[in-house]
Amino acid sequence: MRTKNFLTGVLVAGIFALSYMVSCKKIDIVTATTTDVNIYDYLVKNGSQYSEFAKMLQKAGYSNFLNAYGSYTVFAPTNDGVKAFLQETGKASIDAFSEQELQDIVKLHLLQDTVQTGSFTDGKLAQVTMLGQYLVTGVTNQNGASGYTINKQALVVQPNIALSNGIIHAIDHVLKAATKTVAQTIEANADYSIFTQALKETGFYDSLNIVNNPDTTYRFLTAIAETNKALADSGLSSYAALKAKYCNTGDPKNVSDSLHMFVAYHITTEARYIADIVSSTSIPTLALLEVITPSLDGQAVLLNDVVFNGTHERGIELNRSKSDLTSINGVVHEAEAHFAVKIRVPVRVDFEPSDQPELRKLTSIFRKATTVTAIAGSSGGGYTISKGFFEDVTWNAITSTTSTVSYNCMPPTSTTYYGWHGDYLRIPEGNTSRNKTIEFRTPLLVKGRYKVWVCYYRGRASTNNPAFPNRVDFDGQPMQRTFDFSEQKPVGTPSELEALGYKQYTEVPADNSTSDRNNVGRLVGTINVTTTDRHTITLTFLHASSTGQELNYLDIIQFIPVNDNQTRPVFGRDGTIIP
């Protein structure tokens, strides 16, 4: 009885437990933090458009990582695009490709970063594809509607599809990787036959033909090719003529041979598309220490369009429609005319630090005389300039972030200041809120050796002020001698002065009497300019503890070739230059 009761109890409990378990409603635990799909899932889900590409990913073995955590950008060709690609390559279906082939095709469509159309430019995307070739973006207008293009091969049909592990841009064609190196791209164009031969003779053909160069500096290269016509326009209608003109050692492979340099001057490191070229101020070339200076004039991309020694030299234009040719290891551009390293003789540059484009725009201030007492006033008078006003002049104080400089122009009646054009840049200097350093970008300097003179007006505010040494750095290298804004010229004949490193740089006063020894030219050293380019020159206040002084009037910084006359010409207050 007892047992029976017990069994019944167990039975009842069992039935109860069973029914409870059966009727138990399974709790739906959400394990994902979002319902957004990943890239591969999205392609599968939208199979009507992307099933072919999804199949390519699957077969290439990439479907898994595109469905995992990460940040990718995928350029996904639509089914129509893939079909057109199959037709073009003569394959019946995706299955006709090997896994390796598919990987190579697909890798060009993948970036390991998220890139929205907002960061598309006229040039390459900042991130390289997994294949190791850059993609070029752009915009094209077809039948009145504009859209983004990729590699000039495909049109973006639906941009910026945001998914949880990246972005898809749908494109209407399969992208095709470049199959030629830079060297082969140039060789393939019959218009470049002379240039190609020059590449081969100088040995550059081989350096432009390396895929995945282990030396990463030269992994990507950019070449600017010249057409036969451009060369013919300059009287070089054959390779023989080119060689006759440039090859001075007889061996084009010699690095010091001019033909070698000519070709080297057309090659730069990195993949530089036109968009990259117009964004930089100077591009180093393989010709040692020779640079190309690009600029944009309207829509024209010009190389070496410079103002040199007062004259404008029109640059060489790049042919936009025939440039930006992507190669496996770089880019090829076409120049519309023949160009070579410009042989320039060093020429003197009288650089007025105050002659800046930003100041020139202020027509009511620039070189317009103010009151005669300005220079004696406690602040030196003039127009105060804040940081960031100039593009090519920067300055810094130790404690202040808002230190200033000022500009002023003295009238022709002044009996003290005789600087060129009557104007100066006043640079308060000290170890407090006044400036510690000021840096200028120079005008174009031709490579060569120069003596550097700092020409200033000595406007020492108080005889109590200590000596006021300034170090001058050229391209970050300290020069031999400091100069002192509070120092007058010594008395002496011009040649005595020059021997001591001083000179009279202004037109008047000529007598160099005691009161007029304040317009000072001071030799600070000799420099070796290694590249024909714009360089930097920096003044640094050296006194360790002085609060410094306000009244430092900088007029000219002269770069005079070492073999030129260092003391003449001199400069007039009305702007004249007197030989």
Next chain:
Amino acid sequence: MQLFKKNRIKFLSLLLVLVSAVSCNKFLDLKPEDGIIRQNFWKTKEQVAAAVNGCYASLLGGGSDVPIPEYLFLWGELRADMLTASIGVASNELDIMNTNILETNSITNWRAIYRTINYCNTVLDFAPDVLKNDQTFTRQALDAYLGEVKALRALLYFYLVRSFRDVPLVLKSTSSDDQLQQLTKSTGADVLNQIVKDLSEAEATAPATFNNNDFDKGRITRYTVNAIQADVYLWMEKYPEAIAACDKVINSGKYGLLAGNSSWFARLFANGNSSEGIFEVQFDAQKLNSFYTMFRSRPRFVASGLVTDPDVGIYQADLVDPNNKDIRGDGAAARFADGLIWKYIGVDNDNLRTAEASFAHWIVYRYADVLLMKAEALALTGKGQEALDLIIRIRQRANALPSTEQAVDPGDTEGLCDYILSERAREFAFEGKRWYDLLRHAKRNNYKRLDILLNMVSSTVPGNLQQSAIAKFKDPNSHYFPIYQYELQTDKNLVQNPFYK
């Protein structure tokens, strides 16, 4: 029980209080207690006046949106060529300047404009009922109010149609939840037709004057309606109608050009409500504009080289006598020394406003605008000489320099239009008109002058975006903003501008 008996009266009264509190009919009242509902409003003419004032006041900003004039400035200038980004610029602004506009760009959010449109619609729907309740409210007074808000609504739709082209046309107020509609877009042409209709109705009833100068400048008069009409007709390429509308303003005798002397800037821009002003959004010490923070404290924009450059800029400079200058340039449009946009932050040519005094009016229309709109319509209807005379009148007042003068043959329509376009740039710099001027001239005659926009954009965007920007501008759809993402998500009937897909 003993306790109950003792305190029976107290218990009963307590019960009574309890019951009455529970049965209080306020308990079931759904009306809010901290505001007025529509059914209790719209009773007196004072309430109508307050509601109309509310429409104007909403232009000054409200909710989380920036003031409408800031939108009008951004929409009218960002895509044009007179601004350069400065340290405070926002990425959304930079994207528009670089022609990288996505539908996520909040500057393209039209919510603030539609809010004011809804206020106007509310007045149009409910103000007529007040006639029944307030015997002192006349039909004429009602029509005057309706004219004002109709014109205001038309003005706002005109901004929308120029900025977005196809927009939903909402003509009924949204005053309850069941009136929320999923609207579709109307075509730009339909929107323009509605604007024309609203304006002609408004013209018939809007008052010629409120007998108060500040009201005449800050509220919409019949002549404001005419000025808007002129602008709308120019946009629609209906030139005889534009001339007729301009003439109504000119012949009213109520407006004139201020003398171009040393007080010109202070009277026209700093103080506002001058005899040259036609319609100005009235900021004051109680309601400041946002321009001080935009242009002064941490400038988001400064004037571009097109404005300040002495050689290639629009004003140029007299290199011999720096005091001989176009009064509209240095110290008016901008301070050339540092490019600060001066029109809204200066009290005169030399001195800045303080932050607390940042209440320069936003001028929507002024007399010079009417003269130059007429010049444009004249030029396009073969009356070149009359157009030139008007241009010369504007230039003489401003002491425009001879170097900016263009020798144009009166028969050369395109030459005249280019001249008017550059004169308008000089006259209305930073008044939110430049982009619409460029687009109006470019789109004329089926985009015959698309080159205006292509040349403009090739110089304003950075070199590495130039070719893309030019190619984008070849698509007319790109000249109009995308519909903001939030609007697309909430109204499934809206279709994005195809350029933005």
